[in-house]
Amino acid sequence: MAARSISKRIAGGRWYAGLLLRQRCRWQLAGVRCASTLTEVAQSEKENSAPRRLATPPRGFRRMTLRDFDIPIENKPAVDLAKQAEEEPDEDGPVRISEITGQEVQSLWPPTPLIDMKSRDKLMESLDQNELMEKVDEEERREVARPFLWLQHEEQDFVGNEDVGRFVKIARDDLLEHLPEGGCGELSRDLTLIPDRTRDVGLMVRKLSIELISQLSELQHATDAEGRPRIRKAGFLLDGHKGTGKSQVLNLLTMWARKNGWLVVLEPTPGRYAREIAEIKRSNNGVYIQSEFAQQFLEALSLANRHMLEEIPVDTTAYGSRGIDGESQQAHHESSGHRITLTCG
Incomplete structure (x- = not known):
């Protein structure tokens, strides 16, 4: 008799755990320790209920013992929760593409414009x-x-x-x-x-x-x-x-x-002058060499300040009197002639 009572309680506990973990179950508070009212389970379901591994129970259920299941079971007709879930309409469920008809799409087309173009043009x-x-x-x-x-x-x-x-x-x-x-x-x-x-x-x-x-x-x-x-x-x-x-x-x-x-x-x-290697350009006569970065800087300077550079007064009398090395043009010609004479002699 004691073994039958224990097995009955274990079967009732398994069914109660399944009820807790099943979706769409509706709780009916009865003011008892388990805070729920159990319904009668069919005899066939009790006999065929094979032990299976359940998921982690919700919080608070782990502290319940077999003593908590000692609740009088009311005589109510059995309720198939799975069948009840299928019959209830799912309002928040996803919409399937196969269920969309052409009439529904046609009723939504063309979409309403966000801006009334006629009133905007006026x-x-x-x-x-x-x-x-x-x-x-x-x-x-x-x-x-x-x-x-x-x-x-x-x-x-x-x-x-x-x-x-x-x-x-x-x-x-x-x-x-x-x-x-x-x-x-x-x-x-x-x-x-x-x-x-x-x-x-x-x-x-x-x-x-x-x-x-x-x-x-x-x-x-x-x-x-x-x-x-x-x-x-x-x-x-x-x-x-x-x-x-x-x-x-x-x-x-x-x-x-x-x-x-x-x-x-x-x-x-300016950091590219120290970190990067620029191409070196030589003048036509080979007198001087110039970095590509320096050439770009002078071109940008003349482009951005051309109208102000033209206003700077320039003494044109000194233009051409000095060479690129800083010496006067006359001394440069004399030294060149002297070198030519020594070379020919």
Whole structure:
């Protein structure tokens, strides 16, 4: 009798564990220790229930013992949970492609346009150019969470400490015009990573950029004691670790200086003179040799500052009086003639 009671309890425990682990089981709280009400199991299912390895029970079930299954079983009709699960509609189930009909696809086509093109065309015709630009600026400000993050074109010439952290929006054409030598640092690489080739470029206004612009603005019209333009300052040194923004400060400062009438001599990649090996080019007469990097630097300098280089006064009377080695042209001819005489003699 005791063995039969134990086997009955074990069978009931297995069925209860299966009920816990089975999906779509509906719990009916009865206020007992196991917090559930068990239903009667068919006799055939009890006899044919072979022991099988169950999955890990849910949390809290591991502490239950055989004593917890000592619950009076109510006489209720057996419920086939698997059949009940098949009959219930699955609202969150995946949609099968084979179940989609052509009528359903046709009812969804053509899709509803996101923008009414007719109303958009009427709006564009009714707005003049100024209103259209204001409309575009409003749309651009809505795209970002901080509407005043970008400096507008009319605000870029007058920057102050309150603009630190904002971005200067620069068109691609303006970037090529003010930086024909190329950008310093990793600006060229960053531009290649932007998929849109016509999108504007943004440069952050740092505090150091504001300080340098303020210093150069005061020195732009400095003169000496005789009233001639002269700046009595050796220069500025930007020092910092790699990636702190020194090159971006120099890029923004270069574009500001070019806009305000400065003659800018810029070498964006000076490190290549020490790390890379350039091709050496010789003149036609073989008098001098020139590095390829130096030639590119002079070409970019003349291209970016041609109109300002033409304004520099040049004393043409000294042109041709000296040779490339520094000696006067007359002494060069005398030494050449003397060498010719010695060679022929």
